[in-house]
Amino acid sequence: MKKLNIAVAGVGNRAKSGVIPAVLSGDKFTINTLCDVSEENLKAVSGLFERAPVCTGDYTKVLADPDIDGVVVITPNYLHAQMAAAALKAGKPAYLEKPIGINVQDCKVVCDTAKETGVPLMVGMQLRYNNVFNKMKELLTQGYIGALRIINYTQFREPLRDGWDNWRKDKSKSGGSILEVSVHHLDLFHWFSEGAEVKIFALGGGDVIKNETGMLDNILFSLEYDNGVRADIEAILFAKDGNHPRNGMYLFGSGGYMTVKGNSIIVTRMSGETETVAVEAADSTAAALDGFYEYIVNGKKPMITPEDGFRAVAAGLAAERSIETGKAVRLSEIMI
Numbered sequence: 001m002k003k004l005n006i007a008v009a010g011v012g013n014r015a016k017s018g019v020i021p022a023v024l025s026g027d028k029f030t031i032n033t034l035c036d037v038s039e040e041n042l043k044a045v046s047g048l049f050e051r052a053p054v055c056t057g058d059y060t061k062v063l064a065d066p067d068i069d070g071v072v073v074i075t076p077n078y079l080h081a082q083m084a085a086a087a088l089k090a091g092k093p094a095y096l097e098k099p100i101g102i103n104v105q106d107c108k109v110v111c112d113t114a115k116e117t118g119v120p121l122m123v124g125m126q127l128r129y130n131n132v133f134n135k136m137k138e139l140l141t142q143g144y145i146g147a148l149r150i151i152n153y154t155q156f157r158e159p160l161r162d163g164w165d166n167w168r169k170d171k172s173k174s175g176g177s178i179l180e181v182s183v184h185h186l187d188l189f190h191w192f193s194e195g196a197e198v199k200i201f202a203l204g205g206g207d208v209i210k211n212e213t214g215m216l217d218n219i220l221f222s223l224e225y226d227n228g229v230r231a232d233i234e235a236i237l238f239a240k241d242g243n244h245p246r247n248g249m250y251l252f253g254s255g256g257y258m259t260v261k262g263n264s265i266i267v268t269r270m271s272g273e274t275e276t277v278a279v280e281a282a283d284s285t286a287a288a289l290d291g292f293y294e295y296i297v298n299g300k301k302p303m304i305t306p307e308d309g310f311r312a313v314a315a316g317l318a319a320e321r322s323i324e325t326g327k328a329v330r331l332s333e334i335m336i
Ligand SMILES: NC(=O)c1ccc[n+]([C@@H]2O[C@H](COP(=O)([O-])OP(=O)(O)OC[C@H]3O[C@@H](n4cnc5c(N)ncnc54)[C@H](O)[C@@H]3O)[C@@H](O)[C@H]2O)c1
Pocket: 009, 010, 011, 012, 013, 014, 015, 035, 036, 037, 038, 041, 059, 074, 075, 076, 077, 079, 097, 098, 099, 124, 125, 126, 162, 163, 164, 165, 180
C-alpha cells in the first residue's frame, strides 16, 4: 500500500490526543511535517514520533512543499475556512476539523473551493465513522424500528477547555458553543433523518459559566424536518465530567426504538421484545482518516461531504438565531 506524506497544521490538544495517535496507529500516512505558531506545542507533540518530523510555523511553506500529499487542519475554528481553501488551491487534499467555518461565508468558501478545484476535502466530523452510530444508521435503513419518528440526544458534559490563546471561549473565534460541540450531533441528526429542510427552535443561555462573548453553557434544541422526523438535543455544558448516566442517543420509530449502551445497540420492539446488537469498538477518528486516504488514493467519496459540513454549521447558526429572536428558524433562511 502506498503511504501518503501528510502535514498536520495545528498541533494542540486535538492533534496530540486524537488525530496524531490515530494516524500513527495506522499504516496509511506518514506525518512528515508539523506546522504550528506555538513552539511549545510543536515541542510537546514531537515526542510522539520515533523520527522527528519537520517543524515549521509557516503554513505557506507546507503548501509549497511538493513532498506533501495532503494536510490535516486542526487549528482554531476561525482559521478553518481560509486554511482549507488555501490547501485546496495549492492542490493539497485537506482533512478539515469541524466546524468547516464559523459563518455562512466561510462555509461557502470551503464548499465552492472544493467544487472549483476538485481537490478532495474531507470534514472531520468523525461520528459518522463511529461504529455504533454507523450500525444504527444501517439498522434504520433496514427498517429495524420501522419509520424513524423522533431522535433524542442528551449530553451533560464538562465545560469547554481553554485551548491556545483562549480562542474557544471567544465566540468571535470559535463560532460559539453550538458550532464547537453540538455541530457533531446536528450532523448525525441530518444523517439519520435524511431530511432536507429543517425548522429549528432553540433556547439557551450562559447561566453557570459566565462569558462576555456570548458562549452558551446550556442549549435545548427542537428540530422538525420536512419529512416529518422530529428531534431534540439537550446540551448541558457545565457538568463535572462527561459521564452522566442520562447521556445518550435514542431513535424512536413506528415499530420500536433503539439506543446505545457501551459498544452495543439495544433495540426494543413495540412487542417489548429486545435485541442487543454488539458492535466492535474502534477509533472513529482513525476510521475517518482511512476515509480521507481512500478519497485521495482511490477517489472513493467519504461518508461526509463539504455540504454536510455546511448544513451542520447552518443548523447551528439557525439555533443561535432562534435563541436571539425567540422564533423558529429554517435552515433555508441561513443557507442563502
Ligand atoms: N472532531 C472532534 O471530535 C474534535 C475534538 C476536539 C477538537 N476538535 C477541533 O479541533 C480544533 C483544534 O482544537 P484543540 O482543542 O486542539 O485546540 P488547541 O487550542 O488546543 O489547538 C489549536 C492549535 O492551533 C495552533 N494554531 C493557531 N493558529 C495557527 C496557525 N495560524 N497556523 C498553525 N497553527 C496554529 C495553536 O498554536 C494550537 O497549537 C478545533 O477546530 C476543534 O473544534 C475536534
